[in-house]
Amino acid sequence: MPEGHTIHRLAADHWERFGGRPVRVTSPQGKFADGAALLDGRPLEDSQAHGKHLFLGFGPLGWVHIHLGLFGKLGFGPAPAPPAGDTVRLRLAGDEHYADLRGPTACELITDEEKRAIHDRLGPDPLRPGTGDRAWERISRSRTSVAALLMDQKVIAGVGNVYRAEVLFRQGIDPYRAGRGLTRAEWDAVWADLVALMREGVRFNRIDTVRPEHTPEAMGRPPRVDDHGGEVYVYRRAGSPCLVCGTEVRTADLGNRNLFWCPGCQTR
DNA sequence: TCTTTATGGCGAT
DNA sequence: TCGCCCTAAAGAT
Numbered sequence: 506m507p508e509g510h511t512i513h514r515l516a517a518d519h520w521e522r523f524g525g526r527p528v529r530v531t532s533p534q535g536k537f538a539d540g541a542a543l544l545d546g547r548p549l550e551d552s553q554a555h556g557k558h559l560f561l562g563f564g565p566l567g568w569v570h571i572h573l574g575l576f577g578k579l580g581f582g583p584a585p586a587p588p589a590g591d592t593v594r595l596r597l598a599g600d601e602h603y604a605d606l607r608g609p610t611a612c613e614l615i616t617d618e619e620k621r622a623i624h625d626r627l628g629p630d631p632l633r634p635g636t637g638d639r640a641w642e643r644i645s646r647s648r649t650s651v652a653a654l655l656m657d658q659k660v661i662a663g664v665g666n667v668y669r670a671e672v673l674f675r676q677g678i679d680p681y682r683a684g685r686g687l688t689r690a691e692w693d694a695v696w697a698d699l700v701a702l703m704r705e706g707v708r709f710n711r712i713d714t715v716r717p718e719h720t721p722e723a724m725g726r727p728p729r730v731d732d733h734g735g736e737v738y739v740y741r742r743a744g745s746p747c748l749v750c751g752t753e754v755r756t757a758d759l760g761n762r763n764l765f766w767c768p769g770c771q772t773r
Numbered sequence: 774t775c776t777t778t779a780t781g782g783c784g785a786t
Numbered sequence: 787t788c789g790c791c792c793t794a795a796a797g798a799t
Binding site for chain 1: 781783
């Protein structure tokens with residue numbers, strides 16, 4: 506479930522389990538064998554996230570840069586670790602825990618300088634200290650739709666397809682509006698909402714966006730469980746009635762990704 | 774036992 | 787804009 510909240514959560518989870526202690530590092534699959542051999546037995550010295558990028562610090566040896574992409578997964582378990590299949594790209598193992606990485610887009614050993622370059626090309630992250638001003642600078646000058654801009658990691662880091670759809674719904678914003686058509690107040694509301702939603706996402710390790718007054722219980726409807734594990738308004742609900750106004754939720758392809766929105770509620 | 778789909782992103786065209 | 791990379795679970799047959 507790799508949107509930014511997942512990665513920040515993983516950074517904290519790694520630190521909690523392995524931080525400051527030596528870890529055994531292996532690549533059962535072999536694709537990260539060289540890096541793993543270099544790091545094996547060294548202590549994990551830092552663990553950071555920026556957007557969807559995870560950085561595991563090994564002091565002077567550099568950083569393991571991990572990007573889960575669409576399919577990647579990181580899972581933890583109690584020691585001793587079971588035999589690894591041939592899809593485990595990276596395994597970290599301590600005395601009490603192990604972590605397995607499968608299917609990532611990126612798993613590579615990088616230098617401080619290379620890490621800095623990644624930070625430099627990413628936009629502000631609602632889960633890191635700072636403001637959304639840098640994002641506004643780009644959005645307010647762009648003719649691209651706000652839906653596409655929210656998915657552009659150079660503009661804002663960490664927002665994925667679920668948060669994109671949900672924050673635009675919550676703010677009542679038509680996803681096809683041009684970035685430069687937004688007002689500063691609208692952008693500030695989007696940013697503040699993302700900060701709040703994504704912090705909740707880190708805390709509970711899932712995406713919940715439905716306000717208390719719109720839960721099935723509050724609306725007098727039968728309980729509902731979205732198949733991705735959280736409670737949302739429009740993401741993957743195309744064809745179903747909007748939880749607020751009853752209009753049929755729509756979907757469309759936007760830049761090879763599925764966009765979801767409610768034409769009844771998102772009129773701003 | 775297939776085919777499809779998925780909360781991403783890169784590089785070539 | 788397109789193809790491509792990576793994996794696993796759900797859905798179709």
